[in-house]
Amino acid sequence: MKEHPLPLLEACEVSKAYAGVQALSEVSFALQAREVHALVGENGAGKSTLIRIITGAEEPDRGEIRLGGAKIESNSPRAAHERGIFAIYQQPALFPELTVAENIAIGMEKPGRWGRIDWAGRRRRAAELLARVGAQINPGTLAGDLSMPEQQLVEIARALGAEARVLILDEPTASLSEQNAQNLFAVIRELRLQGVGVIYISHRLEELPQIADRVTVLRDGRAIETRSMSDVSRAQLIHLMVGREISSVYPKREVEPGAVVLELRDLGCSEAGIADVNLSVRAGEIVGLAGLVGAGRTDLARIIFGLLPADSGEIRLRGKAVKLDHPGQAIKNGIAYVPEDRRRHGVILQMQIDCNITLSVLDQFSGFGGLDFRRERASAADFATRLRIKTPALYSPVASLSGGNQQKVALSRWLLTKPAVLILDEPTQGIDIGAKSEIHVLMSELAGQGVAILMISSELPEILGISDRIAVMRGGRIVATLDRSAATQAEIMALALGRPAEQSSDPAPVPVVG
């Protein structure tokens, strides 16, 4: 890494406190031009707060942000945009009802510059910018019709159009397939060549060596260390992030599987494009469900949980065919489902933590005198301790918790139903490494107690690390079921993508300029 005299963007001893919590204390951080600088840390380490301050969404209590050596005065999201600072979040923030060209034009076209909207100019500009990020997207398409990775590229194009100098990417690969992530990396490398400084936030440490030049570790609101990516190992990074050793990243406990609990026979749902699914999960077994986003994994889970009606085949529980028309029936049959989008639907954000935990089993706490609040709270407290949910009070709303702790609340709710089958949809997506390992330990424990677990994950190391068997889905079908010992990342990827000659359901690979 060459030393540059003046950083492009600099945070100087920035401090910020929210209601009782010191989110950042004297954090200093420097981003060079032509650099991809990774920012890592557990949830709650202060990454988001730092980003919010850089993008002008928050004022720091102390310290300052400098751009090209000059202190930024009176920052605001709008001012940050005008200075060329753009952030792109995990969930694309495009206007779904506007076309790609219109989306790109917003923020670029200065008011009054064109008396009339120059539609042809807009399209031309959009096409140029899309080419720069290597996207083959028609500027006339509605943004809402694009896939997630395509929307991300449009956002990057929009930032480029507004002459971005600093681009902040917050968990950009969290919901991307391996292929799309590689395409995104190529775009990022290209941007770096064009002189953009990139702040790259990710929980997927294994991808950092591929893309980042330097890495800064945040922990408990402090910048612990900044290192060149080439001389820090993954284990060292984890150590820096958590401040303690994590003995084994995937604590897989060997469990002798019992009888088949869940069996799917020729299951299909034409509405969701699911067909001929045959799969069984035995007691104490963890079956990983791999595949690209859009391969039908979540839809399959929704069928099993009674959210989507199957129109062919059958679902058998302990050898008996069951009819599952709504989640209530699935729950009665001992099926639990922790959905993917926990922030939206896994928990009820404005409801108290304890009420969230007991919501599915209120019958257990109901008697002649109504709900037994004391037993309810005790039960919730028990889980809070067992799962190490970090909260000052169980009567706080779930919204006050970090992502990892919200996920633990969602898990607690389902553990309380004493499920025979537990379906987890991306259980550790976007949560920090400490909470992640705690959830893996918990899964192992549950399997040890004889729960049949079906886990959907886009993270191959996780799939390989914790599953006993791995089912790979493509285009709504299970294309292979592999044994843990026989499976490799490359093999799963090949199966998920399909053989080159075959049409894959994934959007066409994006060629890269440069």
Next chain:
Amino acid sequence: MIALALLLALVAVVAPGFFSAANVRDLALNNAPVLLVSIGMTMVILVGEIDISVGSQFAVCTVAAGWLAKLGVPMLILPLLVLAIGAAMGAFNGVLVGRLRLPSIIVTLAMLVAWRDGLRWVTQGAWVQNLPDDFQWFGFGQRFGQWLIVLIALLLFTTISWIFRHLAAGRAVFAVGSDAEAARLAGIDPRRVVFGVFTLTGALVGLAALLNGVRFSTVPSNAGLGLELKAVAAVVVGGAAITGGRGTFAGTLIGTALLGIVGTSLTFMGVNPFWEKAIQGAIILAALISDVALGRLEHRRRLSLAR
């Protein structure tokens, strides 16, 4: 709460006559039916919907009560029938909103017009007169009848508050109102919850109409005009979130009392009664603003404690 205390203090100073036994009794009597409807509206708003057809349902139930009484239906059975009619109208809303997922504001707007104008067409605007003797005050005489009305309203208020706090069904309403999809994933059927809430509200409206109707010897065909606004206002002044999932019945009780007292106290203070509606509007706005302001104040207080 503070606002209510302030208002009462002001009235006490300006117009001591306000606190005469007769006036307090009239206030309670006038507002008991409004309270029942507001309780229903609280449930509907908690579940994340709205029902602006309650005023028209109220009118239908009032006239129905009169007709049934004239038909000679005994006063033991008549309340059940009126409740059933109210519940049926509520259930109809419940099916359209819960089952068919139609937006409640449009559905109940349609029903507001349909019931009101349907009733006008059927009755031709005529009041129901020459009611049997046992209709007024349920045949109990004025004194006991008055007590009965207020007692029924307070009893229902207590019961429903208790249910919402202590039964799983109440928890389900809060869950659906906060996030219907998350509630569905937790095994709650939002369609049933929404249906139940609308039906129960209809029944409460039926009861309110009956309790209001028996105070008079004739039954008007245009009862409950603007009742939906009163009820929504009481709920909002009571601190419930119009987006659902947050609110209390105690708040609604205070809201109903506050709005109910404003009108009468203006008369006592010699203010032109035409101001009543404007002042009610101001109270609603003040309630919303103070809610937000108090929230900010609390936030800032915690911030300063943190330092």
